[in-house]
Amino acid sequence: MTIGVLRLPLLSLAVSTAALAIESYSVNPQAGNNTFSAVFDAPLGERINAVSSEIGCQLSYDAKSLSAGGSCSVPLTSIKVDGDDTKTDHFRQWATNKKVEPERCRFELQLDRVKLQGPLEAKKAVPFTASGTFTICGRTRDPAGPETINGTAMLFPAGSYGSAQTLRVRAKIEGFDREAYGISPKATAGWLARVQQLAPVVAAKGDIDLSLFARLTQ
Secondary structure (H helix, E strand, O other): OHHHHHHHHHHHHHHHHHHHHEEEEEEOOOOOOOEEEEEEEOOOOOEEEEEEOOOEEEEEEEOOOOEEEEEEEEEHHHOEEOOOHHHHHHHHHHHHOOOOOHHHOEEEEEEEEEEEOOOOEEOEOEEEEEEEEEEEOOEOOOOOOOEEEEEEEEEEOOOOOOOOOEEEEEEEEEEEEHHHHOOOHHHOOOOHHHHHHHOOOOOOEEEEEEEEEEEEOO
């Protein structure tokens, strides 16, 4: 009986210690200090930059395994293209394929297998690699497959960047193929006659950069 009584507190302590190793972070889409930037640079055409600051994320970090995961979301209506209303409207048409209202469309990213090269340290950039699954207006990649993500994470202790412990995350996706997700005039009704004209002007592949400040919530 004595052995049984001793085991229970030890088990509870082990569970509590494991729970403490997992930290939860949140990115506030209204904070104004987070950025999403997608650049498509056509060698014989335009250099187009789609940007938004309304990024919301829920992230987790396991200090024991140096791994992380989570998800992020960007509303389509928050994305501006080259600061131009006409380009922005065209982008919304391509993203939705004119099948859903822009207000109902989001760019969503599920982060899996995020692996840091070392433990997080105060004000030191730690490289990481990850796989990410995109969903755009409910559509997944065709052909199916994850996106490779590279970046760095930096820890700011409580008081050094706001009142809560904060992670600064810089992430990059290279060679993002918008047409694989149907973000294209080819997939949008009413644009077929303009596809050939636009072919050399708008690049199909580009780079996506994310800059995030995630605050500790647990």
